[in-house]
Amino acid sequence: MKLLLIHADYMEYEVKKRTRVAEDFDKKSERIEEVLVVFTSVEKGDDEGVVERAVEAIKEVAEKVNTSKVLIYPYAHLSSNLADAETAVKLLKEIESKLSDLEVHRAPFGWYKAFKISCKGHPLSELSREIGGEEEIEVTKALKDEEKVVSYWYILTPEKQLIEIDKFDFTGYEKLQKFANYEIAKRRAVDRIPPHVEFMRRLEIADYEEASDSGHLKYYPKGRLIKSLLETFVTEKCIEYGAMEVETPIMYDRAHPTLRRYLERFPARQYILKGDKREFFLRFAACFGQFLMSANSTITYRNLPLRMYELTRYSFRKEQRGELVGLRRLRAFTMPDMHTIVKDMEEAKQEFFNQYRLSVDVLREIGLEPDDYEVAIRVTRDFYEENKDFVHSLVDILKKPILVEMWDQRFFYFVLKFEFNFVDALDKASALSTVQIDVENAERYGITYVDSDGSKKYPLILHCSASGAIERVMYTLLEKAQFMIDKGKLPMLPVWLSPTQVRIIPVSERFLEHAKKIAEKLEAERIRVDVDDRDETLAKKIRDASTEWIPYIAVVGGREVERGKLTVTVRSESTLKEQKKVEISVEELIKRIHEECNGKPFKPLCLPKLLSLRPGFR
């Protein structure tokens, strides 16, 4: 049911013409002064409970605006999901009768009517209310609870002590302290342009696209390559873990009964699109598609745990304007999203533990070590008390202190979640990997499994993003490069993600053919190699290769041809002051790179092999 409440100096209406469903009405017109006009749409599914709450809402407003006169005015245009006329009249009459302690008027249903209204225009004079079924009321209540909810903060030590945050000695855990400060006080000290924004543009990885909405980036060839490698890697890891890859739509019906209830908790965060008849919202995760798929599937206890995976390109979230920054927070982003259906809490805990380890492993292979991030656990007090040993056991995986946030009541869909958070050069924290135990959505979506005794049961569902958003992983790698600079090292990406892994620089034009031959050898070994054939000085070419963060720079001239070796500048072992140069054979270089990229996906060079043929993208 939808209500539009107007506090008016007067309202007058005149009946013009009957429709098929018109109620009997003996007057021609009516005028009421100092009245609260309640424009009302009765919607499909509305019942006595809804009437009850609508009456409460009307009484509440009438009291606030200090009026004793109410006009119930049937108004179909507030909803696109109207109830049938018979039900509507019945419920409107019920509202009328239940407001009997006020002076109630009711305009007749089913007539074309003309009306004049004089809205008072004070702050409370125009209000709308949406009254739904029982579940929605709970949701609204949950939202209110959320505002009131109190977080209790602790540190879980490697010795499995849960210590109140003020009593924990952060000596040696400065990053954790920064993370905790960020979470609790939400305060940062430094103001500086984030390093990764400059890097992503200067290295021709990604850039803003002003012709799109804010928070939608364009990726140049190098950025697309890096992103694609990360996407492939995480996807492979999840499939290897046991997930079935699926693909689901990126937009959904706003009015779909299941989705609507979920959505109403988080209004105005979605992109809304108008279709021919229906309105759609863009997904912010793969939950919708996968849950709807699961709800339609026949699942038995033999199929559990059942894992589904999708890489969302894209997920959409209409984040607030002021929150968007570079690759860190976007409105269109790519999420590896895996859901695991499990039969009970024991199985959920087992999966949670394993997926925690999976996340550590995925980040480590990407190039992010446990030292690079901080762990947070968020848990309801009930779950913690009942599963203390289990929660404590999580600390064994990384053996470092964990920030714990505890709530007295559950107001999200999960009872337990962990996150790995990266703290950047500006002391901002952002979540990477996360796993949650969802105790609510199986029922909401009608996902069931058949147990061994033949009965249908609601499972639990785990949400897992093993790496977090791919763009955010890129942000993290670039911010980590800034930390390298701060430590006096040269910034670089992991070799398997470097767009060019080896650059061959001929000392002069005479050695260009030789350089190309070496490049072919490396290329045949699935190494991304390019050749600087430009008419520039050697020093200039070295400089350019260095500013591109190329891990291996191989110079070829007379000496190399003679000895059959390469003189290679190894970036990871060099500093700005001193370059580490090694003389190695092509085979040795191949072996070294293969070892560094072992187990990682490979994609060929994303730009012309000869530098003279490359465009500049900015």
Next chain:
RNA sequence: GCCGCCGUGGCUUAGCUGGCAGAGCGGGUGACUUGUAAUCACCAGGUCGCGGGUUCAAAUCCCGCCGGCGGCUCCA
């Protein structure tokens, strides 16, 4: 969304007490044929974010909008 700062060739920027829009990098052409972080010369390239206003005259002053950055708020 709110508050503050910023927006000048592809990039980085000078000019901002109103008076001809300048440079470096990058690009093109030519010379040089190079041994480890910028070789030299010449040439092309600008609706000064967009729209309005003040003025004889606006990149410069005023208003609105768009975009970016920082803070606040938010983050299923």
